Amino acid sequence: DIYLDHNAGAPLRPQVAELVCSVLMRTGNASSVHGPGRRARGAVETARTQVARLCGVPGAQVSFTCGATEANVTALSPVWKDGRGERRFTRLLVAASEHPSVAAGGRFPAEARESVPVDGKGLVDAASLAARVAELTAAGESVLVAVMAANNETGVLQPLAEISAALKESGAVLHVDGVQAAGRIAIDMEAWGADSLALSAHKIGGPQGAGALVVRRAGLHPAPLLTGGGQENWRRAGTENVAAIAGFGLAAELAAAEVAGWDEIAALRDGMERELCHIWADTVVFGAGAPRLANTSCFAVPGVAAETALIALDLEGIAVSSGSACSSGKVGVSPVLSAMGANKDLARGAIRISLGRQTTPEEIERFLAAWRRISGRIRQAGAGRAA
Numbered sequence: 001d002i003y004l005d006h007n008a009g010a011p012l013r014p015q016v017a018e019l020v021c022s023v024l025m026r027t028g029n030a031s032s033v034h035g036p037g038r039r040a041r042g043a044v045e046t047a048r049t050q051v052a053r054l055c056g057v058p059g060a061q062v063s064f065t066c067g068a069t070e071a072n073v074t075a076l077s078p079v080w081k082d083g084r085g086e087r088r089f090t091r092l093l094v095a096a097s098e099h100p101s102v103a104a105g106g107r108f109p110a111e112a113r114e115s116v117p118v119d120g121k122g123l124v125d126a127a128s129l130a131a132r133v134a135e136l137t138a139a140g141e142s143v144l145v146a147v148m149a150a151n152n153e154t155g156v157l158q159p160l161a162e163i164s165a166a167l168k169e170s171g172a173v174l175h176v177d178g179v180q181a182a183g184r185i186a187i188d189m190e191a192w193g194a195d196s197l198a199l200s201a202h203k204i205g206g207p208q209g210a211g212a213l214v215v216r217r218a219g220l221h222p223a224p225l226l227t228g229g230g231q232e233n234w235r236r237a238g239t240e241n242v243a244a245i246a247g248f249g250l251a252a253e254l255a256a257a258e259v260a261g262w263d264e265i266a267a268l269r270d271g272m273e274r275e276l277c278h279i280w281a282d283t284v285v286f287g288a289g290a291p292r293l294a295n296t297s298c299f300a301v302p303g304v305a306a307e308t309a310l311i312a313l314d315l316e317g318i319a320v321s322s323g324s325a326c327s328s329g330k331v332g333v334s335p336v337l338s339a340m341g342a343n344k345d346l347a348r349g350a351i352r353i354s355l356g357r358q359t360t361p362e363e364i365e366r367f368l369a370a371w372r373r374i375s376g377r378i379r380q381a382g383a384g385r386a387a
């Protein structure tokens, strides 16, 4: 089978699988003082250091969560602690192309949320965003901004350094969803000006059900989402998922070592897109004009519905995604592509291919051959109905 859906979930790394199983078999509660508890604590702290290294911050700034959804919802809090006391945010500005776990607005009431437009390439305009934040600040509001590093559907990379530089004067806090960036581009919270960052283990070859919220400055962090226990330095109550966290840590270490070296995958992806446009000259590649992750391609051909193509590809053992995996299963237009101003009928046909480091040219060849056949058949059937 050919797996081209790495943005939905990367295959578990064999070394990680081994570690997770061995920790799971012998773990205690990381809060216990006895030997098994201390061993569990050791595993969690090793992982904390590994995840912190991936982000270039000290370990104490990493809190483990059950995934990036929880990390995003935690960060989108109207109340943050800043060491001296509390900071309150009255407004949340969220880029229009964010993942649903950010788009939903976290703990901000609906009337306090506002969407920040993206252009046709999927990019946030730093100057317009800063102008809006300045306007709100002048009116007495305090603003939390969320802009993702890399989009899960299109791979488009936001100009975070430019955005945070433009926001500097305003005192706004910036939360970054770094899920798809991890292991694919260097995470630099300082250069990005990211006050907080969400990560997910299963996108980098770790197990499902572990993630992290990382903060850039030790004292500045959101009020906990889950309360009722002192775990994670009082930032996230509940017994740590020790085995999954240990696996996340190892996956983070391995992913960090792979950040350089996506050039071959980028070349493979670019070659694939050229061939797609060769098969159908009216193919549209979403976000093609913007800086993108090396591994992601989101495209559509008029008259080819994504669901139909997806099922046909699946029957041939080729796993791809329509739009975002999180919203597939529902027939609809991806909000990300809508925000980019894509034609609705065309966007309904959006297919996302996301490559992994192990993806081979042969696999892409086989996908392209299948695509040529399947899309040809679907278009022909459509033309038959229209005639």
Ligand code: PMP
Pocket: 007, 008, 066, 067, 068, 069, 070, 099, 101, 148, 150, 151, 152, 177, 179, 180, 199, 200, 201, 209, 210, 211, 326
């Ligand atoms: N943000 C982005 C950009 C994602 O791609 C995902 C996973 N679909 C999430 C957040 C949510 O991560 P998790 O599955 O760990 O909750």
